[in-house]
Each structure stands twice: as structure tokens, then as C-alpha cells.
Amino acid sequence: MHKFAKGLKGGSRVEQGDVIGYVGTTGRSTGPHLHYEVLVNDKQVNPNSIDLPTGEQLAGKELKRFKALVEKARQQYVSLSKSFKFAAFNDGSEPPKPTKKSG
Numbered sequence: 001m002h003k004f005a006k007g008l009k010g011g012s013r014v015e016q017g018d019v020i021g022y023v024g025t026t027g028r029s030t031g032p033h034l035h036y037e038v039l040v041n042d043k044q045v046n047p048n049s050i051d052l053p054t055g056e057q058l059a060g061k062e063l064k065r066f067k068a069l070v071e072k073a074r075q076q077y078v079s080l081s082k083s084f085k086f087a088a089f090n091d092g093s094e095p096p097k098p099t100k101k102s103g
Contacts, residue, residue, distance in 0.1 A: 004021045038047045
């Protein structure tokens with residue numbers, strides 16, 4: 001964000017359509033956005049209309065190693081997220097904390 005709207009401060013109530021800030025771009029820029037297209041033989045196609053390869057099923061040692069990597073990443077996320085302050089919901093409650101997934 002480049003600049004916040006006048007009078008806006010932490011905890012201010014806003015409604016859909018309210019200007020809350022400015023991104024600092026000029027001209028006809030509409031701000032950050034995602035361009036997504038799928039080309040087959042250099043022609044645009046509907047992504048829902050094409051058959052894509054499915055992923056491999058992991059088993060044995062590969063599955064065990066993958067699960068260990070996922071757990072390590074989850075632990076790092078939980079450790080890092082303890083230092084973050086998350087925004088409150090409209091009712092004033094806090095978002096749920098990450099928990100260990102069983103299974």
C-alpha cells in the first residue's frame with residue numbers, strides 16, 4: 001500500500017466499496033492482478049476442457065519421506081505463526097490457531 005484513506009486507522013469499520021488505501025500506481029493501472037491462460041498448440045483453450053496428467057501415488061519409503069517433510073514444514077509454520085498477530089473477525093473473536101493434524 002502506498003497511502004491509506006483519510007481518517008482510517010486500526011479498528012476502523014469499513015463497508016464494501018469504501019476506499020481504504022491506494023497502491024501507488026498511475027495511469028490506467030488497476031493494481032496487481034493475475035493473468036491465467038492455457039495454450040494448446042499456440043491456441044487459447046478452456047482449462048476445464050483439457051485432460052491433464054494425474055500425479056503419482058507415493059508409497060513405501062517415498063510416502064514416509066513426504067509425510068516427514070510435510071510435518072517438518074507444519075511445525076515450522078506453527079512455530080513462526082506464534083509470533084504473528086492475526087486480525088480479529090467482525091465479532092471480535094480471534095481466528096483459530098493451527099493445530100496438529102492427526103492421521
